[in-house]
Amino acid sequence: MAYAKKEFKPVPAGEYLVAARKMTEGPLKSGNGNGIEAEFEVLEGDFAKNKVWHKFITTHTVAKAAEIGNDMLSRYLKAVGQNEGLDGIGNDYTQLENYLNKALTIRVTIEEGRERP
Numbered sequence: 001m002a003y004a005k006k007e008f009k010p011v012p013a014g015e016y017l018v019a020a021r022k023m024t025e026g027p028l029k030s031g032n033g034n035g036i037e038a039e040f041e042v043l044e045g046d047f048a049k050n051k052v053w054h055k056f057i058t059t060h061t062v063a064k065a066a067e068i069g070n071d072m073l074s075r076y077l078k079a080v081g082q083n084e085g086l087d088g089i090g091n092d093y094t095q096l097e098n099y100l101n102k103a104l105t106i107r108v109t110i111e112e113g114r115e116r117p
Contacts, residue, residue: 011050013110017043018052019103023096033060035069036093043103052108079104
């Protein structure tokens with residue numbers, strides 16, 4: 001018996017109530033640093049149960065990239081109740097597992113596809 005393959009459609013741009021289900025630390029594809037790959041699940045509405053992903057850059061050969069990524073990660077933590085952000089967890093990324101499955105609202109934007117060499 002063959003199963004029909006479900007067509008993938010990205011979540012459209014907009015605001016969504018989500019919860020982070022997984023956060024995994026690892027190297028960037030570029031090899032220029034490390035990041036946290038976050039998987040969020042949409043909790044309500046027409047796109048409930050759909051996934052949205054984001055990579056928080058935590059270290060990078062370009063210091064500004066790491067600064068932006070860590071700032072975004074700190075804002076995520078504040079949104080889910082860790083009022084001191086990364087400082088509140090001692091900049092220990094292994095503590096992120098304690099901040100999964102907490103609802104927050106995110107804004108999704110869609111970027112045009114880019115060709116990579």
